[in-house]
Amino acid sequence: MSTDRLAGETPPGQEAAPGTAEARTPDDAAGPGGAAAPESAAAQEGAAAPGEGATGREESAETAGAEAEAAGAEAGAAAAVSGAEAGAVGSGEEAGTPSTGAESATPASGADAANPGAANGSPASGPETGTPSSSAKTAAPASGAAAANPGTAKANPASGSAKATADALAAAVRAVESGERSAASFFNDAPRPARPAAPAAQPAKGAPQGGPQAGPTGPGREVTRQPTAQETGGPARPGGPEGGATGPADAAPAATGPAPAPRPAVRTLPGVEGVRQVLAAGGAPETLAEQTAEVLGERAAEALAEDPWLLLGVPGVRPEQADGFARALLGPACGPGDERRAQALVGWLLEQAALAGHSALEAAALRAALAQRSVPDPDDALQAAIADGAVLVFQDAIDEPGGRARPATGDDEEEQPVRVLLGLDRFAMAEESVADGLARLLNTFEAVAEPTQGTAPAEDCEAAADEATADEAKADGATAAGDAQVTDGDTPGERPATTAPDTGTGTPTDHDTAPRPAPPSATAWEAVAAAAPSPSAAELIRAAAHSGLVAHTGAEAARAEPAALIAAARSLGLRAFGATHTENGRRRLAAHLTDSAADATATGSPDPAAAAVTVSGLLSGREGPGRDADGALALDLLVVLDAPQLDLETAALLVESLTDGTRLVLSGDPGVLWSAGPGRLFADLLAARFCPQVASRTPDFGPIGELVSGIGIGELSQVEAPGKEVVIVPVRDAGEAVHRTVQLVADSVPRAFGVPADHTQVITVGHGGAAGTRALNAALKERLNPGPGRFGGFDPGDRVAYTPAPGRTVPGTVTGADAAGLHLDCDGSALVVPREQVGTGAVRHGWALTAHQAAGTRWPAAVVVLPGDATGGLTRAWVYTAFSRGERHLSVVQGADQALARAVAELPVKERTTRLRSLLQQSVQSSEEPTAAD
DSSP states (O other): OOOOOOOOOOOOOOOOOOGGGGGSOOTSSOTTTBOOOOOOOOOOOOSSOTTTTTTTTTTTGGTTTTOOSSSSSOSSSSGGGOOOOSSTTTOOOOOOOOSSSSSOOOOOOHHHHHHHHHHHTTTTOOOOTOBBOGGTSSOOOOHHHHHHHHHTTTTTTTTOHHHHHHHHHHHHHHHTTSSSHHHHHHHHHHHOOOOOOTTTOOTTTTTTOOEEEEEOTTTTTTOOOOOHHHHTTTTTSSSSOOOOGOOOOOOOOOOOOOOOOOOOOOOOOOOOHHHHHHHHTTOOOOOGGGHHHHHHOTHHHHHHHHHHHHHHHGGGGOHHHHHHHHHHHHGGOOOOTTTTHHHHHHHHHHHHHTTTTOOOHHHHHHHHHHHHHTOOOOHHHHHHHHTTSSSEEEOOOOOOOOOOOOOOOTSSOOOOEEEEEEEHHHHHHHHHHHHHHHHHHHHHHOOOOOOSSOOOEEEEEEHHHHHHHHHHHHHHHHHHHHHHTOOOOOOOTTTOOOOOOSSSSSSOOOHHSOOOOOOOOOOOOOOHHHTTTSSSHHHHHHHSSSSSSSHHHOOGGGHHHHHHHHHHHHHHHHHHHEEEHHHHHHHHHHHHHHHHHOOOOOSSSSSSSEEEHHHHHHTSSSSSSSOOOSSBBBBBBBEHHHHHHOHHHHHHHHHSSTTTOOOOEEOTTSSSOOOOSSHHOOOOOOOTSSEEEEEEEOOOOOHHHHHHHHTTTTTTOOOOOOOOOOEEOEEEEEEEHHHHHHHIIIIIIIHOOOGGGGGGEEEEEOSSSSTTTHHHHHHHHHHHSSOOBBBTTBOOOOOOEEEETTTTTEEEEEEEEEEEEEEEEETTTTEEEEEEHHHTTSSOOOOOEEHHHTTTHHHHHHEEEGGGGGGOOOHHHHHHHHHTTTEEEEEEEEEEEEHHHHHHOOOOOOOHHHHHHHHHHHHHHHHHHHHHOO
16 A cells, blocks of 8 residues: 655645534634634625625635635735634735725724734734735824824824814814715724823823823833723724734724714614615625524514624624624724624634534633734633623643543642633533433442352353343233334334324323333343353443443444344343434444344344434434433433544433433444534543443454554554455546546446445545545536536436534435425435525535545445645544445545655544543542542
């Protein structure tokens, strides 16, 4: 296997499934050191309308490296620190806008006028693209109007007299009223005026009390407090551009003449029409009206008119777009230091961090990101957000080098270092709910009685198993006689897949009235463990018998072990089910269950495969046993496969649906990519050592299994593949990569291995770029299913990837379309995607996917494309996930050269900031404290 080529170009824009961590590029994924992405700095007045060029949450996560989605040139990406975004309204970056200090059509963000150094390319503001720098920006004028309108203030001496200031301000007002200049231009270009130097000039009441200022101003000048909303009768607004990230904001001088009045409030209509009216007034696309109304609620129009930055909560809207919208509505009352803007940015940055997988961010990282967004005082912004309850603050213990956090054992102990984390309430609640739920399952579990003398003889074990089966048969008979709703062929305690979840208001179902099965004895558990198909399966069965929560790790071949546990539990009369991340995974689990049941004397069900469900189907009630009268899932044992793909909110909902005493087994491959949503539940559970862990000793065989196993331990070695199970195809550039990929899928793989093109999956690093999913899907469609795309860009026979929810991808094939929407065939199940979802990008062509989209699914053949310009997106987990998607054949279109081996050896994962591990460890320490006291 060839790994001796070298390339190190900068990766193109990459994205993944909507709302996924892979939707962030390597450079812009929010991490502990940064919370957002470098982006385009164009902020043209009334332009860069919110939502333009975006199709939803997924498009908002794309990078500017491959596709600039805002109007104007990209700027400031090189100045982005720790992945935080640069170029907001306060950054002073205007694409193609003359910056003469005399006139500007776009309200500036504030950094260039208040800080001349920043205006000329300081890291705080980023370089200005196509913006000539004027000397008017580097000299402090004698008055605010003189800077704002040189034409009217030219004759005024720089004496700082109050009369001159008043005359200049009056002239500025006349210029605005006559239409000669816009009020926004004064806000955009005027540096903050210094206080008059004449000692005889008395400041007006409430004026700043700073000392005299003369000559050019710089970052180190004295600043004063900005008026609050209570003092001004409205939202706090600066009198001119702020200093951005380089320093605090100055307060506006006392007004000695008429000030520009804020624009009149928009009188809104009720409902969505009112939202559409407000959007139109701010220059935003009216197509955002329904989505905005859904996000903001009943009084969306009024709320948006009062706080235009609420638009930032709509998926797909970027900060510079919300800034332009706010300027259009508020006029001169809009500024980078507005409290409403700062609070909206705090929430937006945390949302972007969640897209990258973080459930919280360190306070220092969030402050840095706010500073780069030109928030004048990030500390005040964070304090205001905390006081308003928009974010929650936590202290998380810093782990010792050895691993676990130190418990506080006494007052004389050295204080343990902590880090301050900030997070959104829903992710914090989800993380705490998961920790509490897992602890509840452990603490409420009733241990089985241990055998008195070692292991029971074989005949005793068989008798115990027969007794459990007989007891179950009696219970089944009683249930069938007493409940007419159980149909023939249905497993007692189960519900048909099409039955809706029970709400507790209708006729009681079978699991509402049936008693919970008697717990099997230790002897019975030992009997089924002794009959397990492998030592690892027997170990898993014994662990599940004696604990309410078990973690199981293993690769693809190890999936047979959870299947053996489910079959064994059902043979003991327990209501046992296995849940997978995808429909493809459910089918594979069902095949293992069928194989396990073939050797069992009794499974408790005429169809063992009925115990295999998907997580989404189980929670919705479409699959599995349904819910009991209390709303809990009617089961005794749940095995969740593909556990690394569980995000926090799904895991919280799942754990909360389990009643006390239920056994939960989380099983998965620790080497694959983490969940698309925030959190790293499985990794945190393993790291906390919160429950018994069973590591499978069953290896994946064959050349692909050998290759993937080596990657899992950081080694990329050449493997023997006599049957061409693994093929390396070197390429020089992205164009050649696309060409060779199409050739492999359409010709080489079908001819050599008999795998048709529709059973071969292409996997690449991201959606953007010359060899991303878009380019590959376009080339593959042209070769495999050409057509005009008459159904919203799709034709019958197109392979697609449907995303019903962020982080969940359903592969399918287009069968047609009508007024109801796009008709798909997804693994034999008919599905109709509404037309509005097709228009928002919920359906993409699916010949090529990202690794996050492919996680949880396997195909007979996989073609992994590694273009040289996407090496920054490679990690060991990404390579492990992509290479393990092929069952019989793997082709690697290799343009990454030595970057591939370097990623496998040196970059295990993209780290995430989470709290679950600490919460689980605290739970363990709390439970140990009474014991230690005794």
